[in-house]
Structure formats: C-alpha cells, structure tokens
Amino acid sequence: MKVRSATIAGAGIAGLTAALCLARTGYQVDIFERATEILPVGAGLQLSANALRVIQRLGCLEELQALASEADTVTLRSGSSGRIIATVPVRSQDGTPYLSVHRADLHRVLFSEVTANPQIRLHLGTGVTGVELRENHAALTLESDGRVSSHDTPLLVAADGIHSAIAESQGFASPIRSGFTASRMILPASAANHRLATVEAWVGSARHAVSYPIHSGTAINLVFISPDMPDADDSGHKTALLQQFSHWNSELAQLMQIADYVGQWPLSTAPVQRPYHINGVVAFVGDAAHAMLPFAAQGAAMAIEDAAVLAHCLHTYGKDALAQYEAQRRPRITKVLKRVRFHDVMYHMPKPLSYGRDLALRLTPKEKLRSTLGWLYDWQPPEF
Numbered sequence: 001m002k003v004r005s006a007t008i009a010g011a012g013i014a015g016l017t018a019a020l021c022l023a024r025t026g027y028q029v030d031i032f033e034r035a036t037e038i039l040p041v042g043a044g045l046q047l048s049a050n051a052l053r054v055i056q057r058l059g060c061l062e063e064l065q066a067l068a069s070e071a072d073t074v075t076l077r078s079g080s081s082g083r084i085i086a087t088v089p090v091r092s093q094d095g096t097p098y099l100s101v102h103r104a105d106l107h108r109v110l111f112s113e114v115t116a117n118p119q120i121r122l123h124l125g126t127g128v129t130g131v132e133l134r135e136n137h138a139a140l141t142l143e144s145d146g147r148v149s150s151h152d153t154p155l156l157v158a159a160d161g162i163h164s165a166i167a168e169s170q171g172f173a174s175p176i177r178s179g180f181t182a183s184r185m186i187l188p189a190s191a192a193n194h195r196l197a198t199v200e201a202w203v204g205s206a207r208h209a210v211s212y213p214i215h216s217g218t219a220i221n222l223v224f225i226s227p228d229m230p231d232a233d234d235s236g237h238k239t240a241l242l243q244q245f246s247h248w249n250s251e252l253a254q255l256m257q258i259a260d261y262v263g264q265w266p267l268s269t270a271p272v273q274r275p276y277h278i279n280g281v282v283a284f285v286g287d288a289a290h291a292m293l294p295f296a297a298q299g300a301a302m303a304i305e306d307a308a309v310l311a312h313c314l315h316t317y318g319k320d321a322l323a324q325y326e327a328q329r330r331p332r333i334t335k336v337l338k339r340v341r342f343h344d345v346m347y348h349m350p351k352p353l354s355y356g357r358d359l360a361l362r363l364t365p366k367e368k369l370r371s372t373l374g375w376l377y378d379w380q381p382p383e384f
C-alpha cells in the first residue's frame, strides 16, 4: 500500500493533535514549527468532553488528567457581589471529564506523544515562509536559521495560528480586532486559601473574569476580559486592570492584588468567510481556520475536534476529503460562534438588564442549563 504523507505548519495544540490523528490513520507526517524550542506559553484552558474524547482516543487522557483538575460544574457569579447566579453541570453522562489545565501541560502531553511516534518528524526552528499551490501538491519555502529550503507535499495542514502565514499567502482576509483584551494572572492555590477550587465565571457590565485551578490544583488561573486599554505596557496594564476591577467582589479583588501577572492578549478573530481548505491540497485547522473569542472556552477544543474530523475525512473520502472536512466542520463552528456571541451578551449585560438575566437563570433548572449544551459537550469524534 502506498504510504501517504502530510506536512503540518505549526506545532501548537492544533498542529500536534492533527499530527497524532493523521499518524493514527497511517500518514507519515512532517511538522514544521518556527519556534526553536517549546516554551510554556499561554496560561489556563478549560477542556470540555467533546475535545477530551479525541484526547482519550489518542491515549493521552490519563496523563493529562494527572496534570489537570476535574470540574463537575461551572459557577456563574455576580462580579460585584460574588453571589451565585447559576450552577451549570458540565460533566458528561459517559464519564468523560471536564478539565481545567495549564496550556503548557496539555502541550507537553501532546508533544511527548508526537516525539515518541516514529511516523512523525518534528522540525523545530523551521518556519513556513512561502506556499505555492501546484497541481496536486503544495511547494513550501522553509526558513531555518537563515537558510532557505523548499519542500513539496501532497497535503499541507495549516495549523499556524490566528496570524497564519499560509492564510495570508493565499490572500485570505486578515484577523479582526475584537476590542477586548484578555489579561491573565496565576497564584498558588494555598494563597487563595484553596478557594476558587472549581471553574467560576464572574460577570459584570462590559467585562468578566474566569477563575479555575491548574497544575493538578496547586495553582489558580485568573483571566480578566475587559475592553482594550490602548498603549499600556505590562506594568501599566496591571495597574489599570486592578483599578477597573477594584469595585468588584472584594475576595476576587484581593486575589488579583497578590496574583502574578502573566500578560495581556488583545483578542482577535478569524473572518468567518475564510475557507477551511483549498483545492484538496491545503486544510486549515484551529485558530488558522476559525480563531474565536474565548467566551465559550472552545478555541482549543475546536482545534482538537478539527484534527479528528480531518483524519476521518482523509481516511474515508479519497479525493473529496478536504471538501468533506469543510462541510462537516463549518456548521458546527458556526453554531459554536453563535454560542460565543450569546455568552458575550449574557456575560457583559449592564444593569438593570442583568437583573432579568439573573432571575431567568436562577429559575432555570440545572438539568435544563446542561441540556442546552448537550450538542456541544456530547459530540463524539468520528472513526479515524
């Protein structure tokens, strides 16, 4: 049987998961990653069961669980009073957990699986700087340590993130600034008196915060979403942020004071009209295809789902594989983006509208809140 080969640009969550899924279906995979070493970038991630079923299929769930914390519920609180507005069950009936984890821990688990796989070759310090599409293959220009080389591939998986050089080389529309910035802080769980031991979303007018445990529960990740604060460097930004949230719940405000500031992420999204494939030769996965605001905690989860569906389509549909990949992913991503917009409205409601929201949520049974998320969390990966 002819061995099929694929090339992946980018070794983030999308690229590593795609490599493992494709290797499972028999592909020989080359990954080109422009960073020279794998650094613990990012901060916390929530991972729902839809994504974790893929991680489980890849044999990585147990190792990840040891580094993560399991949540039964996500608690919605008023940012100002701290009062509980709703408790949404997130655990799945099939027993697949809902985890909170540091991105670096998830990345490390995938990375060690990739480096142990004889079908995958990882080339660090090698950026994809040019792509020309020819009949039935892509001709890549690679740059490594100032040296330029070329590489031909019958299948290019673009997993090079929101500012995808591959999307840009094909004339795709640029990412769109959202007007929101995410600011991240971390503190030891002991300093938080082991409060915030589960996933909590603190909502307020035009801004919200999310807190959850990471590093096997030994640390707490705090994320603050607020309107952009132009021209602030990191120290000015932390001061401005403390100011903005100073009238919030005193417990949260105190924890902000003692937490280590990780950094700020101005949030952008991928234009929705971006294609997810070109000519049966290039497939876009993860943020390169559909970077989204993190309000539903699904960006990495969708990247992980993409990888499974891409492998399934390549395994099942022959020359129509990439068209099928887009046909299967687009309706789901569209639905997730709708949920993100819903959270944007719900989380950021000003008073007095928020009183109506709070009342409606308090009157909604927990099971109903969970069932409205069934389509998202109960998703099963296809065979690959």
Ligand SMILES: Cc1cc2nc3c(=O)[nH]c(=O)nc-3n(C[C@H](O)[C@H](O)[C@H](O)COP(=O)(O)OP(=O)(O)OC[C@H]3O[C@@H](n4cnc5c(N)ncnc54)[C@H](O)[C@@H]3O)c2cc1C
Pocket (backbone or CB within 6 Å): 009, 010, 011, 012, 013, 014, 015, 032, 033, 034, 035, 044, 045, 046, 047, 126, 127, 128, 129, 159, 160, 161, 162, 164, 165, 166, 182, 223, 265, 285, 286, 287, 288, 291, 292, 294, 297, 298, 299, 300, 301, 302, 303
């Ligand atoms: C504040 C915040 C909170 C979030 N919370 C959650 C959450 O709770 N749950 C969730 O599921 N998602 C969450 N997300 C989203 C999630 O982090 C992203 O969707 C996900 O990490 C995207 O992964 P990716 O591999 O597609 O892209 P990236 O992580 O950007 O990886 C791209 C990789 O490609 C490499 N690269 C780039 N250009 C080139 C090139 N030309 N050649 C070679 N390599 C290249 C980069 O160095 C990088 O390693 C959050 C995001 C933010 C900002």
